[in-house]
Amino acid sequence: MHINKASGLGITVFAAGLLAGAVHAATLTISCGAVGSELQLCEEGTKLWSEKTGHKVELVSTPNSSTERLSLYQQLLSARSKDIDVFQIDVVWPGLLAPHLLDLKPHFEALESQHFESLITNNTVDGRLVAMPWFTDAGVLYYRSDLLEKYQLEVPSTWEELTQTAQHVQEQERAAGQAQFWGFVWQGRAYEGLTCDALEWIYSYNGGTIVDADGKVTINNPGAISALEMAASWVNTISPPGVLSYAEEESRGVFQSGNALFMRNWPYAWSLGQSDGSPIRGKIGVTALPKGGEDGRPAGTLGGWQLAVSQYSENAELAVDLVRFLTSYDEQKRRALIGSYNPTLPALYEDTEVLDLVPFFGELYETFLNGVPRPSSVTGNSYGRVSNATFNAVHSVLSGSQSAEKAVQELESQLNRMSRRGW
Structure with a gap:
């Protein structure tokens, strides 16, 4: 299946230089939503990673409707498509997509405890951590x-x-x-x-x-x-x-x-x-x-989105590194300040900069923590x-x-x- 990549929007990012010792710059693809400022924030986040690593990232455009997006993902993954390396997945999809997703547990064991435990549990299927929390949500x-x-x-x-x-x-x-x-x-x-x-x-x-x-x-x-x-x-x-x-x-x-x-x-x-x-x-x-x-x-x-790595990715190690960067404290803080996207790291709900700009994060903390x-x-x-x-x-x-x-x-x-x- 052919996927239209959102090039021409300045989304493909070329780094200023390669990492020391790197032979060539790889190109990763990531699917990001476009509701509100999602696309802009994803573009900015991947650009920061590209500048740090010397590799390229292309954003893949997908439907805004989560129902339509899931259908597209299922088609791609069932076909073992290599078109997307990193998938943005809904909080209710880990169980549906798990067989096609890389186990991230070996790569994130030291970081799991920094996120909401409920989300790590939600993203763990048969002992495999199939996605990392990116932002959480509640109505x-x-x-x-x-x-x-x-x-x-x-x-x-x-x-x-x-x-x-x-x-x-x-x-x-x-x-x-x-x-x-x-x-x-x-x-x-x-x-x-x-x-x-x-x-x-x-x-x-x-x-x-x-x-x-x-x-x-x-x-x-x-x-x-x-x-x-x-x-x-x-x-x-x-x-x-x-x-x-x-x-x-x-x-x-x-x-x-x-x-x-x-x-x-x-x-x-x-x-x-x-x-x-x-x-x-x-x-x-x-x-x-x-x-x-x-x-x-x-x-x-309870809503929210996670980042998962396709088992069919040809650049799995780099894809894992991109997920690690995008779900980090600094990047989640940037997204909270610019787009009011709820962090999945409890520590950010005590960050004074975040609370000054998005005061209801603190006031509704229990709502986000105990979403239905x-x-x-x-x-x-x-x-x-x-x-x-x-x-x-x-x-x-x-x-x-x-x-x-x-x-x-x-x-x-x-x-x-x-x-x-x-x-």
């Missing part, structure tokens, strides 16, 4: 602090409060001439991002994690039904009808243009909202996502199908084509059939 709630202050309203702690607040401010802003203003934007497209959003809603209503840690399907319960009914009530009331086709960047586009009060997104959106020229610079707050009613609990889905995991570990190779069934069922509720009660019943049956065949 958070963004809000317009200036508008809450204008209308003398508190930051909501429950989804019910958020709904009421969003409705009130939306009505007031529209009456004042902001015809395109909405109360709440989020990710409603039928893709992995909707599984993340749905898990937050369901867990916050004490509805579990779709499949529990023992592999039991738990989706059919009153909490899950209440959560999905609540979310469906937002569409075309406090959320635009188009939210059903939104991913992260579409949501950010509406919020950052000043046309929404609340947004569910990942931490990367902070630095972009606070950037020069942003209409909402200095008017943003970030907090934990709401709980489902007074008896619920806040939940942010998707049921990827327990469902293993079946996780892709589990998520696909989940986001399609949830989307059917949001679009009004199916009731929440019927959707969770059918999803339960689907997942049980998968379970009987063996996760």
Whole structure:
């Protein structure tokens, strides 16, 4: 399979000189995402490594949709393609891609303990460390602090409060001439991002994690039904009808243009909202996502991305060195300061420079540390199908084509059939 490399964007980096003793400069390829400032930061990071080592790096363009990207990776790796040396992989993919990835444990034993233990565990499959943590994530709630202050309203702690607040401010802003203003934007497209959003809603209503840690399907319960009914009530009331086709960047586009009060997104959106020229610079707050009613609990889905080396790489040792550099303290700090990407090193959450620039890293440390995991570990190779069934069922509720009660019943049956065949 031919892959278009993002040359011509200044991404291929030529070093000023070769390392002493090196015979020639090798060329590595790495797949990096392009959501927010990901591509820019990856380009800068690989350039720093190139200048240090004398080797070249090319960035390979891949789909922004994590669902589409996984499909591409599976095609490439199944074909034992040498097109990509280093893969950026989602936190839920180690179990799916492990057979094709190099064991990094021998190369990182002294460094493993510096990262969040939960992420090292997540990336270890059958005793093999198949990826190193690069940045972590959990879903958070963004809000317009200036508008809450204008209308003398508190930051909501429950989804019910958020709904009421969003409705009130939306009505007031529209009456004042902001015809395109909405109360709440989020990710409603039928893709992995909707599984993340749905898990937050369901867990916050004490509805579990779709499949529990023992592999039991738990989706059919009153909490899950209440959560999905609540979310469906937002569409075309406090959320635009188009939210059903939104991913992260579409949501950010509406919020950052000043046309929404609340947004569910990942931490990367902070630095972009606070950037020069942003209409909402200095008017943003970030907090934990709401709980489902007074008896619920806040939940942010655990996200984040890792770096893995392909078993089919012709420059595996160099690829390992690139991963070591990109996941290091200095490079993760640079990414936190420039792009507000959450480090995977606990020590950086005590770094005063980082906390001064991204204060909510400290305030929401527990949210990031205790993010709610998707049921990827327990469902293993079946996780892709589990998520696909989940986001399609949830989307059917949001679009009004199916009731929440019927959707969770059918999803339960689907997942049980998968379970009987063996996760």
